[in-house]
Structure formats: C-alpha cells, structure tokens
Amino acid sequence: MSDTITPTTAPLPAQEQLETLVADILAEARAQGATSAEAAVSFGSALSVTVRLGEVETLEHHRQRGLAVTIYFGQSRGSASTADWRPEAIRASVQSACAIARHTAADPCAGLADPDRLARAIPDLDLYHPWPLTAEEAIELARECEAAALGLDPRIRNSEGGSVASHAGVMVYGNSHGFCGGYSTTRHSLSCSVIAQDESGMQSNHWYTVARNGNDLETPVVVGQKAARRALRRLGSRRLETRQVPVLFAPELARGLIGHFVAAIRGGALYRKASFLLDRLDTPVFPAFVTIRERPHWPRAMASAPFDSEGVATADRDLVSGGVLRGYVLDSYSARRLGMETTGNAGGTHNLIVEPGPLGREALLRQLDTGLWVTELLGHGVNPVTGDYSRGASGFWVEQGEVRFPVHEITIAGNLDAMFKSIVAVGNDVDARGGIRCGSLLVERMTVAGE
Amino acid sequence: MATDTLALARQQLLTPAGLGEDDLHRALACVLGHAVDGGDLYFQLRRAESWALEDGQVKNASHAIQQGVGVRAVSGEKTGFAYSDEIVLPALLEAATAARAIACHGGDGQLQVWRSAQRPILYEPLDPLETLSAEAKVQLLERLDAEARRQDPRVTQVMVSLAATQDTILVAGSDGALAGDVRPLVRLNVTVIVEQGSRREQGNAGGGGRVAYGWFLDEDRALGYAREAVREALVNLDAVPAPAGTMTVVLGPGWPGILLHEAIGHGLEGDFNRKGTSAFSGRLGERVASPLCTVVDDGTLAHRRGSLNVDDEGTPTQCTTLIERGVLKGYLQDKLNARLMKVAPTGNGRRESYAHLPLPRMTNTYLLPGEHEPAEIIASVERGLYAVNFGGGQVDITSGKFVFSASEAYLIENGRVTRPVKGATLIGNGPDVLTKVSMVGNDLQLDAGVGTCGKEGQSVPVGVGQPTLKVEALTVGGTQA
Numbered sequence: 025m026s027d028t029i030t031p032t033t034a035p036l037p038a039q040e041q042l043e044t045l046v047a048d049i050l051a052e053a054r055a056q057g058a059t060s061a062e063a064a065v066s067f068g069s070a071l072s073v074t075v076r077l078g079e080v081e082t083l084e085h086h087r088q089r090g091l092a093v094t095i096y097f098g099q100s101r102g103s104a105s106t107a108d109w110r111p112e113a114i115r116a117s118v119q120s121a122c123a124i125a126r127h128t129a130a131d132p133c134a135g136l137a138d139p140d141r142l143a144r145a146i147p148d149l150d151l152y153h154p155w156p157l158t159a160e161e162a163i164e165l166a167r168e169c170e171a172a173a174l175g176l177d178p179r180i181r182n183s184e185g186g187s188v189a190s191h192a193g194v195m196v197y198g199n200s201h202g203f204c205g206g207y208s209t210t211r212h213s214l215s216c217s218v219i220a221q222d223e224s225g226m227q228s229n230h231w232y233t234v235a236r237n238g239n240d241l242e243t244p245v246v247v248g249q250k251a252a253r254r255a256l257r258r259l260g261s262r263r264l265e266t267r268q269v270p271v272l273f274a275p276e277l278a279r280g281l282i283g284h285f286v287a288a289i290r291g292g293a294l295y296r297k298a299s300f301l302l303d304r305l306d307t308p309v310f311p312a313f314v315t316i317r318e319r320p321h322w323p324r325a326m327a328s329a330p331f332d333s334e335g336v337a338t339a340d341r342d343l344v345s346g347g348v349l350r351g352y353v354l355d356s357y358s359a360r361r362l363g364m365e366t367t368g369n370a371g372g373t374h375n376l377i378v379e380p381g382p383l384g385r386e387a388l389l390r391q392l393d394t395g396l397w398v399t400e401l402l403g404h405g406v407n408p409v410t411g412d413y414s415r416g417a418s419g420f421w422v423e424q425g426e427v428r429f430p431v432h433e434i435t436i437a438g439n440l441d442a443m444f445k446s447i448v449a450v451g452n453d454v455d456a457r458g459g460i461r462c463g464s465l466l467v468e469r470m471t472v473a474g475e
Numbered sequence: 476m477a478t479d480t481l482a483l484a485r486q487q488l489l490t491p492a493g494l495g496e497d498d499l500h501r502a503l504a505c506v507l508g509h510a511v512d513g514g515d516l517y518f519q520l521r522r523a524e525s526w527a528l529e530d531g532q533v534k535n536a537s538h539a540i541q542q543g544v545g546v547r548a549v550s551g552e553k554t555g556f557a558y559s560d561e562i563v564l565p566a567l568l569e570a571a572t573a574a575r576a577i578a579c580h581g582g583d584g585q586l587q588v589w590r591s592a593q594r595p596i597l598y599e600p601l602d603p604l605e606t607l608s609a610e611a612k613v614q615l616l617e618r619l620d621a622e623a624r625r626q627d628p629r630v631t632q633v634m635v636s637l638a639a640t641q642d643t644i645l646v647a648g649s650d651g652a653l654a655g656d657v658r659p660l661v662r663l664n665v666t667v668i669v670e671q672g673s674r675r676e677q678g679n680a681g682g683g684g685r686v687a688y689g690w691f692l693d694e695d696r697a698l699g700y701a702r703e704a705v706r707e708a709l710v711n712l713d714a715v716p717a718p719a720g721t722m723t724v725v726l727g728p729g730w731p732g733i734l735l736h737e738a739i740g741h742g743l744e745g746d747f748n749r750k751g752t753s754a755f756s757g758r759l760g761e762r763v764a765s766p767l768c769t770v771v772d773d774g775t776l777a778h779r780r781g782s783l784n785v786d787d788e789g790t791p792t793q794c795t796t797l798i799e800r801g802v803l804k805g806y807l808q809d810k811l812n813a814r815l816m817k818v819a820p821t822g823n824g825r826r827e828s829y830a831h832l833p834l835p836r837m838t839n840t841y842l843l844p845g846e847h848e849p850a851e852i853i854a855s856v857e858r859g860l861y862a863v864n865f866g867g868g869q870v871d872i873t874s875g876k877f878v879f880s881a882s883e884a885y886l887i888e889n890g891r892v893t894r895p896v897k898g899a900t901l902i903g904n905g906p907d908v909l910t911k912v913s914m915v916g917n918d919l920q921l922d923a924g925v926g927t928c929g930k931e932g933q934s935v936p937v938g939v940g941q942p943t944l945k946v947e948a949l950t951v952g953g954t955q956a
Binding site: 076079080081082083084085086087088089100101102103104105106107108113116117120121123124126127128129131134159182184219225226227228258261266267268296297298402403404405407409410412414415416418432433434435436437438439471472473474475 | 529532533534535536537538539540541542543552553554555556557558559560561570573574576577609610612613631632634668670675676677717719720721750751752754830832866867868869870871872873874876877878879880897898899900902903904950951952953954955956
C-alpha cells in the first residue's frame with residue numbers, strides 16, 4: 025500500500041517564507057497605525073506512533089501553524105494569534121490586536137526589547153536533524169522498545185505501549201526595530217510505559233529518551249528495559265509511618281526542585297511579590313557548593329536558543345555560584361518593572377546546569393544512610409508565594425545505605441527555601457534530557473506523612 | 476427550545492469553505508476506502524480572548540482564532556489520525572489519506588446515512604466575547620481590583636483575569652453521526668497577595684460557565700470572587716503548620732469534589748478499563764465505597780462548565796451513574812472503547828481540539844447528598860482536618876494512589892473548627908477512600924466553574940461537586956510530625 029510509506033514529517037516551509045510573513049505582519053501593523061510591533065510565525069510537523077501489546081494503537085500526523093502579533097500604540101499594547109497565514113487573516117489579527125490596544129492602559133514598562141540587546145548574529149546551534157524515518161520504521165522501533173519491556177520479566181503483564189515521536193519545526197521572530205531572525209529545530213523521542221503485576225497488585229512505570237538528533241537517543245531495548253525495571257521495583261510497595269527523615273531526590277525529580285527555584289526568581293513572580301525568594305539577589309540561597317550555570321548555546325541541547333522570544337541575544341552566565349543568587353530570570357518587561365536589564369529569558373531559561381558533585385547514586389544512598397529515596401512525585405502541592413512544599417511521593421526506604429523496600433501512598437513536606445539551604449549533596453548522575461540538567465539532590469530533613 | 480446548533484455549525488464551518496455534505500461523504504469514503512472499520516471528521520472554529528489586570532490597570536489582553544479539521548480512521552484497536560488547520564477540500568482529503576494509512580487488513584466499514592438527534596440545548600449558542608463591550612470588560616476588572624483592595628489594607632497585589640471562548644464544532648462520522656454544537660465558555664479569576672510583617676500569602680477565587688459575561692454581574696458574583704480571594708488570603712496569614720499523618724478529614728462542599736475526580740473518575744474512564752490498567756479494572760458490581768456514596772458524571776447540567784450538548788464524537792451527553800450506594804456501576808465511554816468493551820457510549824468522548832484524538836473524559840462529576848447537617852459532621856470529629864478549598868490533584872491510575880492539595884484548611888479539635896493550617900497535600904488510595912466515608916452532608920454544591928482536567932497532554936473544562944463528607948482516615952501531608 026503506497027500511502028503507508030509516509031515520511032516521518034512533512035517538509036518544512038523555507039525560513040524565507042516565514043520571514044516574508046513576519047515582514048507583511050509588521051507592515052500591516054504600521055499601516056493600521058501601530059507605533060511599534062512584533063510578530064512570530066511558526067510551523068511544526070510531527071509524526072507519532074504508539075504500539076501496544078505488539079499492535080499499532082495510534083499513528084498520528086501533526087502539522088501546526090502559528091502566527092502571533094503584538095502591537096503598541098505608544099505604551100498601550102494588544103495581542104492576537106491565529107493559525108491562518110492568508111493576507112486577510114493577517115489583517116484581521118492586526119485589527120484585533122489594535123482593537124485591544126485602544127482599551128488597554130498605557131504602561132511605561134511595556135514595549136519591545138531595547139535595540140542594543142537584540143541578537144546581531146544568529147549562531148547555528150546544530151538543533152535541526154530531521155530523522156528520515158518512515159511510519160513503518162517508527163512502528164518497528166516502538167514495537168522493539170515495548171517488546172524489550174514485555175520480555176524482561178514474566179511479571180510485566182500489561183502495557184500502555186511503546187511510542188516514537190519525531191517533530192520538526194521552524195520559527196521566525198521579527199520586530200519593528202528591524203530585527204528578524206529564525207531557526208529550525210527537531211526533537212525526537214522514544215518512550216515506553218508498562219505495568220508489572222504480582223500478588224501485591226499492579227504498578228505502572230515508564231522511561232523515555234529525547235534528543236535533537238535521532239542518533240543520540242538511547243536504543244529501544246534500553247528504554248524498554250529501563251521502563252520494565254522501574255515498574256518491577258515498585259511491586260510490593262508499602263506505606264511508612266509518619267516521621268522526619270533525610271530525602272534523596274532522583275535526578276528526574278531534582279530537576280523539578282530546580283524548576284521551582286527558577287519559577288521563584290522569574291521577573292513576573294518578583295515584581296508581583298509572589299515569590300518566596302524576594303530581595304535575595306547576592307545572598308546565599310543554596311549551600312556554598314552549589315553552582316547553577318545557564319549555557320544557551322550548547323550544540324544540540326534541548327533548551328538551546330540563539331535569541332529569546334523578544335529577539336534578545338542569549339548569553340552564558342551563572343545564576344548561582346558559591347550558593348549565592350547572582351541573577352534573576354527576566355524579560356524586558358519584568359526587568360523594567362524591577363529597574364533592571366533583561367537577562368534574555370523571555371520565554372524561559374536556556375539549558376541550566378547544576379554543577380555535579382563527586383558522588384554517584386550508590387554513594388549518595390550511603391550518605392543518606394537511613395531515610396527516603398524518592399523516585400516519583402504526585403500532584404502540584406507547591407505554594408510559590410511561601411515556598412511551602414507538600415507532595416505525594418513514592419520511592420524506597422533506605423537503611424544504612426541499603427534499599428530495604430519500595431514505599432508509596434506517603435507525602436513529603438517542607439519549605440523550599442529551607443530545603444534549598446539544607447541540600448547536603450548534588451550527585452554526578454545527571455539527567456540531561458531536559459532544559460535543566462541536574463543529578464540527584466540529597467536534602468537533610470523533610471516530613472514524611474504516612475500511617 | 477430546540478435551536479438548530481447543527482445548522483449554525485454548518486454555516487460557520489462548512490459554508491465559508493464551500494463544503495457540502497457530499498464533500499463530507501467523499502472524505503469519509505476516502506477514509507473507508509482502505510479496509511478501515513470507521514472514521515470521523517471533526518471541524519472546529521474557536522475564538523478566544525483574555526483580559527488581565529494588575530497594578531489596578533488592564534495592561535494586557537489578547538485575542539486568538541484557531542480552526543481546523545481532524546480526520547480519524549479506526550480499525551479494530553488501531554487509530555490513524557491527521558488534521559489540517561485549513562478547512563478546504565484538498566486539505567481535508569489529504570488528511571483523510573494520511574489517517575487511513577493505519578489500516579493494513581480487516582475492517583469493512585460502511586458509510587451510514589446521516590442521522591442527527593435534536594434535543595433541548597443546555598446553553599445558548601451565543602458568542603460570549605461579544606456580550607460585553609471592551610470598555611465594560613475593562614471597567615469590570617477595575618471594579619474587582621477596587622473591591623479587593625477595599626476589603627483590607629493588607630492587600631498588596633490584585634490580579635484579575637477575564638477570559639471567554641466560543642467553540643463551534645461539527646462532527647460527521649461514518650456511523651451516520653452528524654452533530655453540531657456552539658459552546659460558549661467564560662471564566663473570571665481573582666488572585667490577591669496580602670502582606671503582614673514579613674509574611675505573605677495569596678488567595679484565589681473565581682468561577683464561570685457556558686454563559687454570557689453578564690452572568691458575572693448577576694447576584695454580585697464577580698464582586699463575591701474579589702471578597703472571597705481576600706478572605707482566603709487573610710485566613711492563610713494566620714495559618715499554622717499543618718499536621719502530618721493519617722487522620723479523620725472532613726471535606727467541605729463544592730470544589731473539594733476534586734476528590735471524586737481524582738480518586739474515582741479517572742480510574743473509571745473506559746480506555747484504562749478496556750486495557751486493564753486501572754486499579755478499578757474488572758470490578759463492576761463490587762463494593763468500592765460506603766453505602767452512603769452515590770457518584771455520577773452528568774454532562775447535561777444547564778450552563779455548567781463541564782456540560783456539553785453532544786460530546787466530540789456527536790454522542791448526546793447523559794448522566795452516568797458510576798457508583799450507586801457504594802457499588803461500582805459503570806465506566807465512562809467514548810465510541811472506540813465502548814465498541815471494544817461491547818457497551819454503549821456514554822457521551823464522554825472529548826478532545827481538546829481538532830488537533831487531538833478523542834478520549835473518554837469526565838464532564839461534571841459529583842456525589843449525591845446525604846442526610847447529615849454539616850455542623851453535625853464537624854461536631855462528630857474529635858481531632859481531624861477540615862479542608863474547604865483545594866488547588867489541583869493528580870492520580871496514578873494503575874496503583875490507584877491519588878493526591879489533592881488543600882489551599883484552605885482548619886484543625887478540628889473536640890468537635891469544633893479551630894485554627895487555620897497551611898496548605899497540605901492529601902494522599903489516599905482511590906478504590907479505598909470512599910469505603911471510609913462515614914457521613915455525607917445534605918449540602919450538595921457544585922464548584923463555581925473553575926476546573927480544567929489534563930490527560931495525555933489534553934486539557935478540557937470539567938466540573939466537580941459534593942456535599943460535606945467525612946472520611947475516617949486520609950493521610951495529610953503537613954510538616955508537623
């Protein structure tokens with residue numbers, strides 16, 4: 025059947041076509057009386073397949089366009105977006121944005137990024153590696169991944185499937201300061217989720233790998249086996265009695281703790297005074313051995329970007345060194361609100377690296393001695409204003425550095441400010457899959473609630 | 476009242492593209508031409524706006540239009556899916572060709588004759604964006620800012636957001652389903668920060684539904700949100716650390732019904748049960764709750780946020796009994812899982828947009844009232860937690876473990892509500908928790924229209940509700956061990 029031989033993703037339009045659209049939008053904004061304007065146009069295409077119990081479950085073709093415009097009448101602004109690229113849609117979107125800007129209050133901090141901060145050169149960060157994979161090949165990879173999980177142990181009784189997804193996209197941003205830049209990216213992933221079962225009940229778990237280049241992914245067998253082992257080790261989970269103990273966060277959760285730190289030093293949270301880390305610049309937030317760097321230009325990295333979503337050049341910097349908070353996470357607007365300069369973080373941070381310590385997981389478990397090793401968290405119990413932290417957890421009970429038994433249906437609670445200060449060790453077992461790279465984090469003491 | 480929503484949807488979605496019913500047949504025939512059991516087309520046009528106030532001024536607002544058509548081909552347990560963000564015939568046929576690539580064997584789907592059920596509608600097919608002038612929207616937000624600040628001098632920040640969407644959908648299935656719907660939805664939210672000495676707390680309140688903006692002005696609803704947000708924030712200024720451990724928990728009426736959504740609802744969605752991955756799989760007819768508990772999912776409540784005239788597969792919504800006097804009675808089904816489990820769909824096939832596949836999802840999930848006065852329930856507790864407001868929750872379908880996080884809670888000591896405690900996450904086991912319900916209040920309330928449920932990366936609006944409930948043992952994740 026010829027039409028089953030589909031390429032992974034539909035071809036991307038040329039970047040020049042998007043640049044022309046951005047120019048058209050800015051021209052339309054000028055024609056409708058805007059004093060300044062900015063626009064972003066994007067195109068994304070993806071293929072995703074899921075195989076469950078050896079059979080194809082879903083085969084999805086994605087193809088998404090986007091167009092967003094913000095216009096300014098002096099210091100008043102309005103925004104509009106659409107997926108429609110036709111000239112009449114551009115005109116209508118600019119009209120909608122203008123209609124809004126006639127009613128919004130003038131804001132002295134509003135406006136485009138300062139011209140001298142816009143990226144002059146756009147370095148090639150090696151982010152675009154299309155994967156020449158047919159749907160059949162994607163299905164085969166997903167099948168191989170799931171089969172590796174199902175075949176590992178007879179207690180792997182059920183599956184939520186093995187999946188392969190491949191995405192390619194191009195985006196262009198431009199503004200009326202004359203900036204226009206864009207780049208293309210790819211993102212490929214392989215994941216597996218299976219269910220282990222014995223007389224104690226069912227436990228589900230998963231694993232995934234993600235990369236800009238398909239060759240950098242973990243193999244399907246590795247992903248499947250990791251998913252299976254993660255589900256198997258959860259069997260026979262028990263509860264714990266309520267107590268206070270040291271807690272070791274697995275790397276994939278440690279990333280989340282650093283994410284809460286980033287959210288608390290974001291400009292929007294700071295100028296609204298909705299953060300537990302107000303007025304903490306140049307003071308210790310972590311112990312002296314903690315360093316957190318931002319490296320936006322790492323080739324092929326998942327959160328690399330030559331410029332932020334306002335066109336501001338991204339640059340290397342240290343967010344934390346010697347445990348001291350050295351900078352905030354700001355865009356132009358929040359920077360002006362705080363009387364500061366943008367840090368090139370409109371749209372988020374770009375590769376945060378928590379400097380790894382000397383110890384791996386086994387050594388950290390020995391350092392933990394007796395306490396909780398958390399491998400899963402449930403829920404969103406984080407108060408960004410107070411830093412109060414209370415989440416559902418599962419993991420393992422550890423005594424004298426040895427894993428004794430899996431635990432679940434417990435919570436861990438503390439306050440993020442205190443937790444950050446009481447980090448005892450950062451592991452070298454870095455999880456490099458996301459925009460925050462961090463090893464395990466050992467926290468001196470938290471409250472575990474259970475029986 | 477029987478407004479012809481199908482005609483309205485046709486006029487919005489098909490007429491501008493010059494598409495007629497013969498084109499829908501042609502696209503579906505293209506899907507079915509390839510040994511596929513069935514398929515459907517889902518056309519959508521969504522208009523949305525949001526207005527935001529901070530520092531006493533509306534300084535930011537946006538408008539968005541999203542449209543497209545999703546094409547699904549189903550063969551046994553397999554689903555092929557493609558979509559286009561252009562509603563034109565060539566793109567529709569291209570998507571149909573891509574979607575049908577799933578089928579390699581089996582299946583001999585036949586196109587059925589269109590049939591569309593007309594029934595009373597649950598909400599007017601209005602465009603909420605146009606129900607208030609821009610000036611009036613700005614004024615409303617400014618009034619709420621002033622009302623919040625007027626409550627207490629400790630209020631330092633007020634953030635208000637006002638949002639509306641109009642979703643027009645048309646679904647055409649090879650099984651003959653042909654349905655249209657015009658779905659308005661509005662939402663208003665007030666967040667305040669209060670400060671006292673070096674302590675800072677926030678409070679949140681809001682609501683919404685499938686109504687015009689004017690609904691917020693009725694009965695002082697909007698002003699009520701401003702007052703409520705300040706009240707909650709001030710309560711939290713006095714909150715002491717929450718207790719840790721397993722104890723009796725009394726849940727207030729309304730939004731605490733998120734308990735049912737997480738602990739029960741998700742685990743009863745048809746996909747998990749068809750696959751045998753839910754902690755509730757294979758347990759129909761078994762006792763999973765105390766006899767005091769009857770839980771339903773009802774998509775037919777007028778004007779509610781979680782309600783739909785028809786689901787996103789064209790099936791009329793209904794009231795489905797999930798648990799009746801403690802016994803598990805039913806699952807929530809879309810067409811695919813209903814067919815594979817050989818039961819009828821329940822009108823719970825929902826999708827975030829044309830670019831997403833339908834899944835079995837909840838609508839408005841709530842527990843029916845019992846006999847006790849709320850005061851009686853609190854008086855019966857020697858030592859425990861009284862939790863009246865919550866943030867979000869989450870569940871592990873397979874193990875059944877669920878959490879939901881309190882944002883306003885109090886200690887109960889000797890039958891009386893005493894000190895407020897800081898927010899804490901509550902954790903339990905879905906198939907057990909309702910077996911520990913020992914008292915059910917007579918004060919059923921539905922939430923104010925604030926819920927959004929996420930599943931497999933898709934967000935849909937939902938509702939929850941319950942009367943005051945006493946759960947004999949639930950684990951409270953505070954810091955005071």
